[in-house]
Amino acid sequence: MSDKHNHDDASHDDDHSQDDGHNHAHDDVFNRLLGGRAEIIFAALCGLCLLIGWLGPKLNLIPAQAGFVFLLAAYFFGGYYALREALGKIFKGQFQIDFLMLVAASGAAFLGEWAEGAFLLFLFAIGHALENYAMARARNAVAALADLTPDEALVRRGGKTETVLIEDLVIGDIVIVRSNERLPADGFVIKGTSAVNQAPITGESAPVDKMPVKDSAIALENPEVVSASGRVFAGSINGSGSLEIQVTKLAGETTLARVMTMVAEAQTRQSPTQSFTKKFEKIFVPCVIVLAVLTSLSFLVLDEDPATSFYRAMAVLVAASPCALAIATPSAILSGVARAARGGVLIKGGAPLEALGSLDAIAFDKTGTLTIGEPHLVDIVPYGDTSETELLEISGAVEALSDHPLAQAVVKDVKTRLGDNPREASDFANIIGQGVSAMVGGELVHIGKTALFDKGAGTPLPDDLRARVDGLSANGRTTIIVRAGTRYLGAIGLMDTPRDTATPVIADLRALGLKRMMMISGDNQNVANAVAKEVGLDIAFGDLMPEDKVTKIAELKAQGGVAMVGDGVNDAPAMANATVGIAMGAAGSDVALETADIALMADDLETLPFAVGLSRQTSRIIRQNLWASLGIVAFLIPATLFGLGIGPAVLIHEGSTLIVVFNALRLLGYKDRRV
Numbered sequence: 001m002s003d004k005h006n007h008d009d010a011s012h013d014d015d016h017s018q019d020d021g022h023n024h025a026h027d028d029v030f031n032r033l034l035g036g037r038a039e040i041i042f043a044a045l046c047g048l049c050l051l052i053g054w055l056g057p058k059l060n061l062i063p064a065q066a067g068f069v070f071l072l073a074a075y076f077f078g079g080y081y082a083l084r085e086a087l088g089k090i091f092k093g094q095f096q097i098d099f100l101m102l103v104a105a106s107g108a109a110f111l112g113e114w115a116e117g118a119f120l121l122f123l124f125a126i127g128h129a130l131e132n133y134a135m136a137r138a139r140n141a142v143a144a145l146a147d148l149t150p151d152e153a154l155v156r157r158g159g160k161t162e163t164v165l166i167e168d169l170v171i172g173d174i175v176i177v178r179s180n181e182r183l184p185a186d187g188f189v190i191k192g193t194s195a196v197n198q199a200p201i202t203g204e205s206a207p208v209d210k211m212p213v214k215d216s217a218i219a220l221e222n223p224e225v226v227s228a229s230g231r232v233f234a235g236s237i238n239g240s241g242s243l244e245i246q247v248t249k250l251a252g253e254t255t256l257a258r259v260m261t262m263v264a265e266a267q268t269r270q271s272p273t274q275s276f277t278k279k280f281e282k283i284f285v286p287c288v289i290v291l292a293v294l295t296s297l298s299f300l301v302l303d304e305d306p307a308t309s310f311y312r313a314m315a316v317l318v319a320a321s322p323c324a325l326a327i328a329t330p331s332a333i334l335s336g337v338a339r340a341a342r343g344g345v346l347i348k349g350g351a352p353l354e355a356l357g358s359l360d361a362i363a364f365d366k367t368g369t370l371t372i373g374e375p376h377l378v379d380i381v382p383y384g385d386t387s388e389t390e391l392l393e394i395s396g397a398v399e400a401l402s403d404h405p406l407a408q409a410v411v412k413d414v415k416t417r418l419g420d421n422p423r424e425a426s427d428f429a430n431i432i433g434q435g436v437s438a439m440v441g442g443e444l445v446h447i448g449k450t451a452l453f454d455k456g457a458g459t460p461l462p463d464d465l466r467a468r469v470d471g472l473s474a475n476g477r478t479t480i481i482v483r484a485g486t487r488y489l490g491a492i493g494l495m496d497t498p499r500d501t502a503t504p505v506i507a508d509l510r511a512l513g514l515k516r517m518m519m520i521s522g523d524n525q526n527v528a529n530a531v532a533k534e535v536g537l538d539i540a541f542g543d544l545m546p547e548d549k550v551t552k553i554a555e556l557k558a559q560g561g562v563a564m565v566g567d568g569v570n571d572a573p574a575m576a577n578a579t580v581g582i583a584m585g586a587a588g589s590d591v592a593l594e595t596a597d598i599a600l601m602a603d604d605l606e607t608l609p610f611a612v613g614l615s616r617q618t619s620r621i622i623r624q625n626l627w628a629s630l631g632i633v634a635f636l637i638p639a640t641l642f643g644l645g646i647g648p649a650v651l652i653h654e655g656s657t658l659i660v661v662f663n664a665l666r667l668l669g670y671k672d673r674r675v
């Protein structure tokens with residue numbers, strides 16, 4: 001890895017821009033010669049020179065002068081990268097904590113303790129090399145996702161089949177995928193059926209059955225509306241069938257490619273804890289310097305020589321460098337975000353990750369989120385002398401002009417019951433959150449919930465029809481009422497089925513410690529209650545207009561924070577107002593991918609407990625790391641003041657830094673405990 005990352009970069013530069021401070025390679029002569037491993041090789045050489053220079057003269061193997069030359073070499077190898085980095089920072093007007101270490105090493109040399117100084121630099125160099133290696137591992141955990149896509153694809157162009165590089169695929173190309181091969185591109189199926197394993201992209205545990213889309217011309221024009229059974233993603237693994245796929249995204253723009261870019265961005269975004277530790281360091285570091293200066297003057301009051309005081313001051317400097325504190329949070333966030341991405345969850349940085357880890361309230365949208373979002377007609381109740389056919393025809397004609405899930409359900413079921421609809425509607429209007437209106441056969445037709453007929457003008461809802469509607473709602477039916485002119489034609493009861501995953505997911509979330517789980521819905525309160533009860537939610541807020549949803553979420557946010565889970569269909573404003581907005585189905589929707597704080601790639605709730613569990617684990621690890629790093633500093637400062645030497649101080653210092661980093665790296669192996 002030529003990729004060098006210094007823990008101090010991540011958090012010590014006072015006014016660093018995210019990308020500059022975060023991740024830069026040491027692109028120097030040595031790294032070029034040593035294949036990017038110069039740092040670790042230098043650390044090893046430093047140790048070797050130290051060993052020869054220190055033991056050689058002691059065992060009379062080499063003369064003392066030669067030993068000294070080896071110690072100087074150890075200084076060079078151990079201090080080269082630290083000095084380079086520190087000087088680079090100082091020229092930019094930034095301060096680097098590890099500069100304190102260099103001062104301490106020079107101090108040791110100044111006192112004639114060359115071996116001790118070299119030992120300090122050795123521990124320092126090896127510690128940092130390991131740390132950089134670990135951080136690179138976390139960062140590259142996501143880059144490994146790129147290996148999921150094959151380099152080449154088998155394409156059919158103009159009757160010929162040829163193999164091309166995936167970079168050379170163009171939109172509209174037809175790609176042939178044989179059984180058990182990895183998919184080379186995003187697109188939709190035009191031929192063949194197969195069960196495709198999408199776990200690397202969406203985290204879905206079970207393979208998804210794929211089949212050709214009905215109309216490939218429409219699908220190519222509007223890839224976002226292709227159903228889950230038709231759409232495929234680069235990087236997923238074909239099952240036993242073979243497929244022909246039409247390409248809809250260029251190689252650099254596939255879902256996988258975009259997730260990788262977004263993860264890289266997210267990993268550099270600062271979390272509240274990071275900002276806090278930075279502020280803390282701003283106060284702490286000057287205090288350390290003052291303390292060290294005072295310690296170096298202690299010979300003025302204590303009965304000791306100035307060299308001893310100076311040595312002790314150096315030890316204090318090392319002891320108090322809060323390196324572990326600086327790396328504690330960024331390393332955990334890096335690993336957490338990387339692990340999430342590999343499980344089909346895109347977390348946009350440390351802030352949402354930490355927020356989700358500490359929330360205990362979560363709100364769900366109903367339609368399309370907790371339910372499948374495909375309601376069916378279950379009750380048809382004509383009123384007065386209206387026939388069932390007339391009720392259905394008029395409703396079908398009006399709803400044909402609406403794109404609401406309820407409308408689509410009505411249109412579809414009317415078509416299966418009656419065939420082609422002889423009636424047609426015009427002058428359609430949407431009455432947001434309540435219903436719709438349109439002209440059919442010269443009459444103004446209104447369709448919608450009770451509130452539409454209570455608040456609006458026009459003939460009021462007759463009591464006997466209201467009683468029927470209330471009865472249906474009480475049974476958990478979403479009920480819509482139809483009125484043409486002054487005549488009430490009747491009511492239609494629809495039912496949407498909860499997702500199979502809803503109940504187990506909510507049980508898992510409860511087991512993870514979420515206390516308040518609720519639903520917010522525009523649907524009737526009774527219906528909301530029925531669904532909430534079925535899936536195991538604590539409470540349902542129904543009859544909410546779109547702006548009421550926003551108000552409700554803002555209210556919950558003020559009461560200690562809330563995560564809002566939605567499918568992105570008319571719940572985006574509520575998600576934007578939540579502490580953390582979680583969108584599902586992001587693999588198929590660019591808008592959801594871009595706007596959510598956390599995006600579940602699968603069009604399902606399945607990966608939500610994983611996201612919450614991982615966030616909680618990340619928060620726990622950050623807390624452990626903060627306590628450990630502060631604890632070590634709190635121990636080392638008095639210990640060095642009372643005589644602990646530089647060697648042991650550096651050992652403990654670097655040891656604690658590494659422990660913190662490796663503790664964070666545990667997140668990469670976080671187990672998703674779903675069954």
Ligand SMILES: Nc1ncnc2c1ncn2[C@@H]1O[C@H](COP(=O)(O)OP(=O)(O)OP(=O)(O)O)[C@@H](O)[C@H]1O
Pocket residue numbers: 365366367368399402404406407432433434435436447448449478479480520521522523524544545546570
């Ligand atoms: N096209 C329509 N035809 C009939 N009724 C409608 C239509 N659009 C909305 N309504 C009525 O307005 C209510 C609220 O609609 P809204 O779109 O705000 O919520 P929703 O998306 O259905 O539910 P949820 O908030 O649970 O996702 C619906 O339950 C329905 O009664």
Ligand SMILES: [Zn+2]
Pocket residue numbers: 098321323324654657
């Ligand atoms: Zn350090």
